Amino acid sequence: MGKEKEIMYEKFMDLQQQVHQQNQKKIKVGLKVNILLPLVFLVISFISDRSKLVFLVLWIVSLFGIAFYLLYVEYMDFELQEQLKELGIMEKEAEAQALIxxxxxxxxxxxxxxxxxxxxxxxxxxxxxxxxxxxxxxxxxx
Structure with missing residues (x-):
């Protein structure tokens, strides 16, 4: 029974590390999109003869969307680490691992x-x- 618990614990910790690494990748991609998307809207607004207001609104909406996405990813990772602390898998005094x-x-x-x-x-x-x-x-x- 003890061996099964160790295997289950190792699998759980591996899964947690994989989720944390995936969240780090999501944050990196989100930051890149946060930089590139405004540039794309800026270029399109200068190239096109259409109303600049449309591109400004799209740019602002996209920034809010990206910001909420990044906050969601960070919050979910933080909650995962807090649950690990509650279950006693992670030390309560340990600081949460940074996603960036x-x-x-x-x-x-x-x-x-x-x-x-x-x-x-x-x-x-x-x-x-x-x-x-x-x-x-x-x-x-x-």
């Missing part, structure tokens, strides 16, 4: 770091320009 993956999280961190560095550089440049303007003003006053 560690690479994307690292990329977001790198982007934030680069943004912070750019803001710092801009502030430094602003200070330099301000001091240059003040020194030029002082020279003109003389």
């Amino acid at each position: 993956g560690e690479e994307v999280i690292q990329s977001i961190d790198e982007i934030n770091n680069a943004k912070n560095e750019m803001v710092k550089d801009i502030k430094d440049l602003r200070k330099e320009i301000k001091t240059d303007i003040q020194s030029m003003g002082d020279k003109l006053k003389r």
Whole structure:
């Protein structure tokens, strides 16, 4: 009986991992569609002589549809992980696995770091320009 439980547990965990990986793929596809679809509507609106309002409405509706789809996928994956915690299969203290993956999280961190560095550089440049303007003003006053 113990061997059967182990096999069932392993099959269940494999199934959960497969569902989680499928959800990750769905999120990646949804994000790509979220980027490409507005570009398609933009190109069509410029190429066609029809009303731009129609394409604007289609674009907005599609963005809402994609957003709801992504939220649904994320929510279903979160609920699956919560059920695993309730059944005692997953540790209650464990954080939910991110659907977007560690690479994307690292990329977001790198982007934030680069943004912070750019803001710092801009502030430094602003200070330099301000001091240059003040020194030029002082020279003109003389």
